[in-house]
Amino acid sequence: MSEDFLRLSVVGRILRGRWRLLVVLxxxxxxVxxxxxxxxxxxxxxxxxxxxQGPRENAELLTEAQIATSSVVLERAATALDWGVAGAELADDVTAEVVDGNVIEISGTANTPQRARELADIVAEQYVTFSAQLVSSSADASAQVMRERREALRQQVAMTNERITELHSAMTSDVTxxxxxxxxxxxxLRTALAQAMNELNQAEAATGRANLVVMGPAVLPASPAPPTLVQLTAGxxxxxxxxxxxxxxxxxxxxxxxxxxxxxxxxxxAPVVASVDVPDQREAAGTRRYGRLLRGLLGTKRPWAPPPPVRPRGGEQDGVYRRALARLRGGSNSPEHLLAxxxxxxxxxxxxxxxxxxxAAQPQGRRTAVGLVEVSATRPAVPGMAExxxxxxxxxxxxxxxxxxxxLVGIASACAEAGLDVAGVVVAHSAVFPGRQPKPGPPRDAGVAVGDEAMAGSS
Incomplete structure (x- = not known):
C-alpha cells in the first residue's frame, strides 16, 4: 500500500472485498x-x-451530600426497605450530589422502576431524619453558654423596659x-427592644430544628438508565x-x-519477462475442508488489495511460458541453461x-534447459552451475x-554468490480459471528435480 492508504477508494475496496468478514465482526x-x-x-x-434552607457554604453542602450516603443512613434505609440486603450493599446503588439552589439530589438504582423510586424516597427520608437528630443532639457546652448569654440579654432588655417606664412616669405634666x-x-426605644426580643426568640427556635425539606416523592422511571441493552449492543x-x-x-x-x-x-x-496466472495452490492442494469453508463464508479467499486483474483463459498460459523462454534466450540460437x-x-x-x-520440455523449447530449485526466503542458498x-x-x-x-534482495544476492546472473523475473498472480484447472506442475518424468541440478528440455 502507498501513503494514500486512507483514501475513500481504499475503504471502498475493503468494504467490497471484506464485507462478509466485517458483518461477522x-x-x-x-x-459482546x-x-x-x-x-x-x-x-x-x-x-x-x-x-x-438558609444560606449554605459549598463545603457544608458537600458534607451534607456525604452524610446522605453515609453508612448510618444506608443501614437505616436497608432496614426500612426490608429487601433482605445490608446497607453496605446499597452503597453502589445510591448516589448523592449537590445541584443548584442548595438542593441535594439523591439517586437510587434498582432492577425495577418501583424499587428504584422506593429506594430514592426511603434514603431521602432517612437522611432528613438523621440530620434532624444531629442538630437536636448538639446540646454541648458551647450551646449551653449561648443559652445563658441569651437569658442574660433578656434580663437586660426587661430591666431597660422598666427604666423606660420609670423615666416616662417621672416626666412633668407640662407639655413642651x-x-x-x-x-x-x-x-x-421600647418598640425596638420588643422587636429584638421577638427575633431572638425566633432564632432560638430555629436552631432547634434541621432546615431540610424533601421536595416531593421521586418520579417513577419510564425506561432503563443508560447504557441500556440496545445501546451496548449497537455500540x-x-x-x-x-x-x-x-x-x-x-x-x-x-x-x-x-x-x-x-x-x-x-x-x-532484472526485468519481468512474464506475468502468469496460477490457481491458488493453498486452496487446490490439501487445504482442510473446514478451513476452506470458513474462508469461503467470510470471503477471505482472495486478497482485497490490489484488485484482481482480468484473467485470460487457461489455454493461453502455455504461450505465455514459451514467450518467456524466448525472451530469456534473447534471440540466441545456442542452448541456454536456466535455473528457475x-x-x-x-x-x-x-x-x-x-x-x-x-x-521448456516441449518441442518448441528444446533450445532451453531449465532446472527447478526451491530456496528458503529467509536464508536462500542457490547451488552453482559452473560445470x-x-x-x-x-x-x-x-x-x-x-x-x-x-x-527478494536476499534471493538475488544468493544467486550472485553462486556465480549466477538473474536473467529475468516471472511474476505469478492468483487466478480462478473456468472449467478444468490447469495442472499445477510438470509430470514427474519431465526431468524436474527440486533442490538438485536435473534439467528439463535439454537437447
Missing part, C-alpha cells in the same frame, strides 16, 4: 455488547431532591417640645466493525510485501516454475504480494 460485537449489558447496564434510576421629643424617643457492533476496518487499513499500511511488477523487478535487478528459483513457502510460485519447466556447458543464468519466479524487498 459486527455480529460478534453485538453479542449484549453480554456486557448484563454487567454494565444499571437498570432503572430515579432521584429525590432535598432542599437545604423637649418633653414630647423625649417621650417619642423612649417609645421608639459493540459499531466498535467491532470499525476495529475490523481500521485493522485492515493498519495491516495494509504495515505490509511491506511487493505487489507491483516494477518494484519486484527493481528489487531483483522459487521460494519453498510460495506454492503459487512453485507451480509457475513447474509449468515453466514443462514448457554446465554454455551460459548458466537464473529466472526468479515469485508471487505478487508475497515477498518483501529485502527477501
Amino acid at each position: 459486527a455480529v460478534l460485537g453485538a453479542l 455488547g449484549a453480554a456486557a449489558s448484563l454487567v454494565f447496564s444499571p437498570g432503572y434510576r430515579t432521584s429525590s431532591n432535598v432542599l437545604l 417640645v423637649e418633653s414630647v421629643q423625649a417621650r417619642t424617643e423612649l417609645e421608639g 459493540g457492533a459499531v466498535l467491532f466493525f470499525l476495529l475490523g476496518l481500521f485493522g485492515h487499513l493498519a495491516a495494509a499500511r504495515a505490509d511491506r510485501r511487493l505487489d507491483s511488477e516494477p518494484e519486484i523487478a527493481a528489487a531483483l535487478g 528459483v522459487a521460494a519453498d513457502d510460495d506454492p503459487r510460485a512453485r507451480a509457475a516454475a513447474g509449468r515453466l519447466v514443462t514448457a 554446465r556447458a554454455g551460459r548458466a543464468r537464473v529466472v526468479v519466479v515469485v508471487s505478487a504480494g508475497t515477498r518483501t524487498a529485502w527477501e
Whole structure:
C-alpha cells in the first residue's frame, strides 16, 4: 500500500472485498455488547431532591451530600426497605450530589422502576431524619453558654423596659417640645427592644430544628438508565466493525510485501519477462475442508488489495511460458541453461516454475534447459552451475504480494554468490480459471528435480 492508504477508494475496496468478514465482526460485537449489558447496564434510576434552607457554604453542602450516603443512613434505609440486603450493599446503588439552589439530589438504582423510586424516597427520608437528630443532639457546652448569654440579654432588655417606664412616669405634666421629643424617643426605644426580643426568640427556635425539606416523592422511571441493552449492543457492533476496518487499513499500511511488477523487478535487478496466472495452490492442494469453508463464508479467499486483474483463459498460459523462454534466450540460437528459483513457502510460485519447466520440455523449447530449485526466503542458498556447458543464468519466479524487498534482495544476492546472473523475473498472480484447472506442475518424468541440478528440455 502507498501513503494514500486512507483514501475513500481504499475503504471502498475493503468494504467490497471484506464485507462478509466485517458483518461477522459486527455480529460478534453485538453479542459482546449484549453480554456486557448484563454487567454494565444499571437498570432503572430515579432521584429525590432535598432542599437545604438558609444560606449554605459549598463545603457544608458537600458534607451534607456525604452524610446522605453515609453508612448510618444506608443501614437505616436497608432496614426500612426490608429487601433482605445490608446497607453496605446499597452503597453502589445510591448516589448523592449537590445541584443548584442548595438542593441535594439523591439517586437510587434498582432492577425495577418501583424499587428504584422506593429506594430514592426511603434514603431521602432517612437522611432528613438523621440530620434532624444531629442538630437536636448538639446540646454541648458551647450551646449551653449561648443559652445563658441569651437569658442574660433578656434580663437586660426587661430591666431597660422598666427604666423606660420609670423615666416616662417621672416626666412633668407640662407639655413642651423637649418633653414630647423625649417621650417619642423612649417609645421608639421600647418598640425596638420588643422587636429584638421577638427575633431572638425566633432564632432560638430555629436552631432547634434541621432546615431540610424533601421536595416531593421521586418520579417513577419510564425506561432503563443508560447504557441500556440496545445501546451496548449497537455500540459493540459499531466498535467491532470499525476495529475490523481500521485493522485492515493498519495491516495494509504495515505490509511491506511487493505487489507491483516494477518494484519486484527493481528489487531483483532484472526485468519481468512474464506475468502468469496460477490457481491458488493453498486452496487446490490439501487445504482442510473446514478451513476452506470458513474462508469461503467470510470471503477471505482472495486478497482485497490490489484488485484482481482480468484473467485470460487457461489455454493461453502455455504461450505465455514459451514467450518467456524466448525472451530469456534473447534471440540466441545456442542452448541456454536456466535455473528457475522459487521460494519453498510460495506454492503459487512453485507451480509457475513447474509449468515453466514443462514448457521448456516441449518441442518448441528444446533450445532451453531449465532446472527447478526451491530456496528458503529467509536464508536462500542457490547451488552453482559452473560445470554446465554454455551460459548458466537464473529466472526468479515469485508471487505478487508475497515477498518483501529485502527477501527478494536476499534471493538475488544468493544467486550472485553462486556465480549466477538473474536473467529475468516471472511474476505469478492468483487466478480462478473456468472449467478444468490447469495442472499445477510438470509430470514427474519431465526431468524436474527440486533442490538438485536435473534439467528439463535439454537437447
